[in-house]
Amino acid sequence: MPTKVLVAYGTTNGSTARIAETIADVLRKRGVPTEAVPAHSVTDVESYDAVVVGGGLYAGRWHKDARRFVRRHGRVLAGRPLWFFSSGPLDASATEKDIPPVPGVRRVMTRLGVRAHVTFGGCLEEGAKGVVARKIVSSGKGGDFRDFGRIEAWATDIGSELVSGLRSD
Numbered sequence: 001m002p003t004k005v006l007v008a009y010g011t012t013n014g015s016t017a018r019i020a021e022t023i024a025d026v027l028r029k030r031g032v033p034t035e036a037v038p039a040h041s042v043t044d045v046e047s048y049d050a051v052v053v054g055g056g057l058y059a060g061r062w063h064k065d066a067r068r069f070v071r072r073h074g075r076v077l078a079g080r081p082l083w084f085f086s087s088g089p090l091d092a093s094a095t096e097k098d099i100p101p102v103p104g105v106r107r108v109m110t111r112l113g114v115r116a117h118v119t120f121g122g123c124l125e126e127g128a129k130g131v132v133a134r135k136i137v138s139s140g141k142g143g144d145f146r147d148f149g150r151i152e153a154w155a156t157d158i159g160s161e162l163v164s165g166l167r168s169d
């Protein structure tokens with residue numbers, strides 16, 4: 001049975017987009033057709049068999065595009081195999097330990113029956129949008145804390161679940 005996966009993401013500075021693209025690459029390499037698309041430009045979720053939603057964290061909340069996406073498409077998402085990820089911490093904490101979802105994301109997870117959530121390290125570098133972002137970078141607290149090994153491993157697990165599970169759904 002053909003399986004098409006959507007990786008929808010909310011990003012301001014592009015680092016969550018690269019995480020989403022990495023997840024999509026891993027799934028495609030496993031033979032699962034996958035598209036990584038900015039959450040705000042997804043119009044049709046019905047045509048996907050499974051969905052991964054990710055968002056950068058801003059002030060303790062998921063990126064607004066990710067929040068709107070799960071609100072708008074909740075009914076369809078609740079009927080699909082669904083995974084969430086967040087990206088945020090600008091230190092090694094996300095590599096060192098499991099960071100639980102922020103409360104708003106946890107509530108949606110319960111409502112929609114999300115299979116798993118992971119928090120990946122974030123990235124904030126020169127050229128980031130916004131006064132606060134630029135202050136963080138100029139004070140030396142920015143950097144790239146995305147762990148692509150961990151991201152690929154997480155995507156590989158999703159691929160295994162999809163390949164073994166979806167066919168029996």
Ligand SMILES: Cc1cc2nc3c(=O)[nH]c(=O)nc-3n(C[C@H](O)[C@H](O)[C@H](O)COP(=O)(O)O)c2cc1C
Pocket residue numbers: 010011012013014015016017055056057058059060061087088089090121122123124130132133136
């Ligand atoms: C104004 C601002 C607020 C942030 N708030 C949080 C936060 O609450 N929790 C967190 O883990 N990271 C926080 N971060 C770090 C971002 O989540 C991180 O830079 C992330 O990689 C951004 O994703 P994006 O590049 O896809 O927009 C914040 C960054 C900025 C600039």
